[in-house]
Amino acid sequence: MNIDLKISSEALVVQSCIDWAKSAESGGVDVFIGMVRNNTKGRKVLRLEFETYESMALNEMKKIANDSMLKWPVNKILMHHRIGVLVPGDIPVVIVVAAAHRAAAFEACRYAIDTFKQTVPIWKKEVFEDGEQWVAAHP
Amino acid sequence: MMKVLTFGIVKEILGDMSAIVLLDNGMTVAMLKTKLEEQYPRLKQLSSFMIAVNGEYANADTVIKQGDEVAIIPPVSGG
Numbered sequence: 001m002n003i004d005l006k007i008s009s010e011a012l013v014v015q016s017c018i019d020w021a022k023s024a025e026s027g028g029v030d031v032f033i034g035m036v037r038n039n040t041k042g043r044k045v046l047r048l049e050f051e052t053y054e055s056m057a058l059n060e061m062k063k064i065a066n067d068s069m070l071k072w073p074v075n076k077i078l079m080h081h082r083i084g085v086l087v088p089g090d091i092p093v094v095i096v097v098a099a100a101h102r103a104a105a106f107e108a109c110r111y112a113i114d115t116f117k118q119t120v121p122i123w124k125k126e127v128f129e130d131g132e133q134w135v136a137a138h139p
Numbered sequence: 140m141m142k143v144l145t146f147g148i149v150k151e152i153l154g155d156m157s158a159i160v161l162l163d164n165g166m167t168v169a170m171l172k173t174k175l176e177e178q179y180p181r182l183k184q185l186s187s188f189m190i191a192v193n194g195e196y197a198n199a200d201t202v203i204k205q206g207d208e209v210a211i212i213p214p215v216s217g218g
Binding site: 057136 | 216
């Protein structure tokens with residue numbers, strides 16, 4: 001399989017994601033690692049709580065992977081997202097794209113993470129020392 | 140009666156017990172959204188919300204049928 005999608009409450013392991021994507025025909029592997037930041041506009045973040053509508057999320061992730069392969073000559077694409085409680089420094093998302101040449105890998109990876117953030121039904125709540133909010137919920 | 144799946148802030152707005160709406164014959168997604176906004180005015184304060192039917196984003200004119208899996212999708216924020 002050239003597509004690997006996962007939603008998990010376990011820690012994501014970046015090296016295994018890269019190992020999966022590597023292959024003899026790919027001259028470039030582009031990796032995007034999302035990290036939990038320690039602040040939002042200067043407000044200290046204690047933790048993020050992620051939840052998902054898993055069946056639909058996997059379905060939307062599959063569309064992104066398929067579209068990426070149609071738009072660019074890429075060999076393999078991996079999208080993993082973690083859910084549950086994460087603290088600053090944890091990795092909520094890893095996207096890896098392998099292609100014969102770097103331009104396709106870079107462009108497809110950027111498309112994949114940008115589209116992921118717009119369409120995949122996953123939600124995060126930021127918990128601060130003095131409050132909490134669902135990200136993007138309100139204007 | 141139809142149970143509607145809720146997530147994130149919508150789960151907090153509706154509460155787990157109240158995610159039930161009366162399903163009228165021929166109800167479209169647009170009609171459902173209006174009904175939900177009437178029952179739960181706080182939904183109108185969201186940036187937006189979508190309806191998914193059977194795991195796909197649905198258009199306003201999609202008709203909801205008995206047995207469909209219907210979910211309210213508030214603005215997503217993965218990544």
